[in-house]
Amino acid sequence: MQMNSDxxxxxxxxxxxxxxxxxxxDKMLAGKTDDKGLLIVHTGAGKGKTSAALGMVFRHVAYEMPVAVVQFTKAPEWVTGEAIxxxxxxxxxxxxxMGEGFTWETQDRERDIASARAAWEKAKELIRDDRHKLVLLDELNIALRYDYLPIEEIVSFLKEEKPAGKHVIITGRNAKPELIEIADLVTEMTLVKHPFRAGVKAQKGIEF
Structure with a gap:
């Protein structure tokens, strides 16, 4: 079909x-030459923080680059698609x-603090090592929100001990301002609509 002049x-x-x-x-990309390990924060009230982080994890897996995942809230007995x-x-x-479930389920502050501390100690070990290219700290922000771990300790470690080439992703609502300040990449998920508010329960393959 012949095109008209317009x-x-x-x-x-x-x-x-x-x-x-x-x-x-092309001009802009030509000036981007640095490689570095990124500190990435996914926060906000919207759904998709862990899902987006797992997308980066799966990209590393596809390239056969070792990754580590520490989950601060999910409990070992929970069945989730990502764990499978x-x-x-x-x-x-x-x-x-390494979680104990949601804090409103345990209703035990000391137990939650102990769980968060154990997960953070494991996280530090994985971040320090030479093997893993990326470490995902899933829902660390929840532990920080309830002051189960001191934000000053987390910030100090990430600034002083995170290897220069290692990526670290931290997820969860209500990211502390101190964490946002030192991060290289921060994404805030905005809630527009959610089926839960319309009476739809969490579903396999969507929420877990």
């Missing part, structure tokens, strides 16, 4: 616009599920 002009303007856009992008999948790659993935 369509031809529109296509020509689009091509010229994209040419300029590409030139600007991650356990299929024992040579690449180190998984530690």
């Amino acid at each position: 369509e031809s002009a529109l296509n020509a303007r689009h091509a010229e616009k994209m040419k300029k856009h590409k030139a600007a992008k 999948l991650l356990r299929r790659f024992p040579d690449i993935v180190t998984l530690h599920i």
Whole structure:
């Protein structure tokens, strides 16, 4: 089908616009030469913080780069899709599920503090090592929100002891300002709609 003159002009303007856009992008990318281990924070009230972090974990797995995951809230007896999948790659993935469940379920502050402390000690060990390229600290922000761990200790460790080439991802609502300040990448998930508010329960493959 033959294009009319208006369509031809529109296509020509689009091509010229994209040419300029590409030139600007190429120039910008040419100046990005640094490689570094990133401190990444996923926070906010919206769904998808852990899911987005696991996307980065799975990319590492695809490239056969060793990763470690420490879960601060989920309990070992919980069945989750990510745990089922991650356990299929024992040579690449180190998984530690070290939570006691949600704090309103345990109703025991000392127990929650002990659980958070044990998970943080394991996290420090994994961050310090030379093996893992990325370490995901899933829902560490929850432990920090309830002051189960001192934010000053976490910030000091990440600033002073995180190896330069290692990526660390921290997830959970209500990220502390001190953590946001030192992070390289911060994403806040915004809640617009959620099926839970309409009476829909958590579902396999979506929430867990």
